[in-house]
Amino acid sequence: QSALTQPASVSGSPGQSITISCTGTSSDVGSYNLVSWYQQHPGKAPKLMIYEVSKRPSGVSNRFSGSKSGNTASLTISGLQAEDEADYYCCSYAGSSTLHLFGTGTKVTVL
Amino acid sequence: QVTLRESGPALVKPTQTLTLTCTFSGFSLSTSGMCVSWIRQPPGKALEWLALIDWDDDKYYSTSLKTRLTISKDTSKNQVVLTMTNMDPVDTATYYCARTRGMIVVVGGKPRRFYNWFDPWGQGTLVTVSS
Numbered sequence: 001q002s003a004l005t006q007p008a009s010v011s012g013s014p015g016q017s018i019t020i021s022c023t024g025t026s027s028d029v030g031s032y033n034l035v036s037w038y039q040q041h042p043g044k045a046p047k048l049m050i051y052e053v054s055k056r057p058s059g060v061s062n063r064f065s066g067s068k069s070g071n072t073a074s075l076t077i078s079g080l081q082a083e084d085e086a087d088y089y090c091c092s093y094a095g096s097s098t099l100h101l102f103g104t105g106t107k108v109t110v111l
Numbered sequence: 112q113v114t115l116r117e118s119g120p121a122l123v124k125p126t127q128t129l130t131l132t133c134t135f136s137g138f139s140l141s142t143s144g145m146c147v148s149w150i151r152q153p154p155g156k157a158l159e160w161l162a163l164i165d166w167d168d169d170k171y172y173s174t175s176l177k178t179r180l181t182i183s184k185d186t187s188k189n190q191v192v193l194t195m196t197n198m199d200p201v202d203t204a205t206y207y208c209a210r211t212r213g214m215i216v217v218v219g220g221k222p223r224r225f226y227n228w229f230d231p232w233g234q235g236t237l238v239t240v241s242s
Contacts, residue, residue, distance in 0.1 A: 001174070003157060036228045038158075045207060046158065048230035057230065089158050093225060099171045100148070100160040100226065 004029065004090055004103035011109040017078040020106045022090030023071060028101050030071040034093035037066060037075045041086045049088075050075060077108070085110045113137035115147075115208050115233035122239050123198050129238060133191040133208030140166055140186050146211040147191040148229055149182065151204040159204075163226060164191060165213045171226075198240045205235040 005023040012018040022029065022037075029035060035053045038046035048057055050066035053073060063078045073092070077084055090103035119131035131149070138145050146165040152158050162182040163171045172180045181194045191208060209229035215222050 032225070034225060034227055038229070045232040045235050046229070047232070048228055051228040051230075091158075091160070091229070093227065096171070096224070098174055099163060102150075102158040102160060105157045 001094060001098050001101055004101050006103040006106045009107045011111055012080045013111045014080055016080050020075045020088055022073040022103045024092055025071055028092040028094035029073050032093045035068060035073040036091045038089045039086045080110055082110050084108060113210060113231055117206060117208050117233045117236040119236055124242050125199055125240060127198050129195045129198050131193045131206055135189050140184050142166060144213050146213045148209050148211045149193045150207045153204040162193060163211055200240045203240045205237045207235045208233045
């Protein structure tokens with residue numbers, strides 16, 4: 001199975017909202033509410049930001065929210081801040097054969 | 112506090128076998144729902160899930176790499192080991208281990224396992240494959 005598709009880059013000004021899409025298929029994103037999102041700053045390990053489509057782990061800002069419609073999941077960052085500049089990856093459970101698929105990654109730039 | 116740390120060689124030669132160890136603390140792999148996954152990231156590229164081992168010693172592998180991968184655990188030492196055979200320069204990457212959450216859900220009257228998020232991650236270890 002192929003990686004989930006994300007836009008290569010998304011940008012926004014401080015205070016604005018941006019949305020990152022993550023498109024899969026009916027075998028992964030469309031079949032399970034097990035989509036998670038990870039933030040990765042340069043040279044650092046990824047950090048869990050959203051799990052089970054829309055749940056936030058303790059300590060993650062409520063400026064981050066997730067949703068899903070059909071085969072596409074989305075991550076929205078509201079009130080964009082300089083510290084949000086990073087790479088973002090989605091991931092979906094994809095069944096007992098493939099187990100997990102990551103997205104292609106999106107670089108978020110704060111203008 | 113849950114922590115994970117990867118260890119292994121920084122440099123391996125083509126055709127050699129890579130052995131990586133993930134040493135963790137703050138949870139037990141004998142606890143229901145606890146799993147450890149390996150994920151890699153070539154320089155400048157995206158994340159790629161490699162393998163998972165769960166609390167019941169069930170093991171899962173990336174479809175494209177399953178013939179080269181073996182994952183195992185030593186619960187008493189809080190360690191998970193990943194071996195990858197026949198290393199190639201395209202396998203140059205930072206290799207991460209991460210705690211993963213598993214769950215059993217009854218679907219159609221039968222128990223099924225599902226695997227969820229990765230949190231936290233280890234710091235990663237860069238492995239370069241070169242002669």
